[in-house]
Amino acid sequence: MGERILIGVAEPGGAYTAYYRQWGDHPVRFVPELRRQRRDENAGDTQAMAAAIYHLADISDEPLEHSHVNEAAQWDMVWLYLIHVDADAVEAYAARPIDRQGMFCRWELYSRHRLTAGDDDLFALDGTTVRCTNCGAVDDVDFTTTVSATAAGQDTTISCRRCGATETTDPAFTVHRQPTT
Secondary structure, eight states: OEEEEEEEEEOOGGGGEEEEEHHHHHHHHOOHHHHHIIIIIIOOOOOHHHHHHHHHHHOOOOEEEEEEHHHHHHHTTEEEEEEEEETTTTEEEEEEEEEEEEEEEEEEEEEEEEEOOOOOOSSEOOOSSSTTTTTTTTEEEEEOOOOOOOSSSSEEEETTTTTEEEEESSSOOEEEEEOOO
């Protein structure tokens, strides 16, 4: 669609290194592209994918951005995608306005996806509805926000009310397909 995005590598404590890309898209369409890129261009190696991002600084006129997810987002950015090498996953952050004019924005965690998975994440998020891929329930979920176990902000847990499937933004990237007892 042509949305302005940053794509980069997550670093300890919420820091990141990212590059600007004019032709990004919503996670529903962009995450499958990242999975294809990891599989086809980087031989299934997330570390190689991250190294390619750092290498861009050597071959591009555009500098890499070094920032933190708690710092203000540029008003004209739409998405921030952060690759977590150790977890073979990517987080999608949306720029959310914090003032009435929309000139000051902050990054807000939107979704988390495994780069090793197919296009069958536990929850399908399209920005307006949430569908549990375990049982098919639509918008029948609970979102819970807690202080991060790593003191890096907040973690969000999404749970299906019908089947109990749960996914979390906790750094452990835990997924439970069956209800916990």
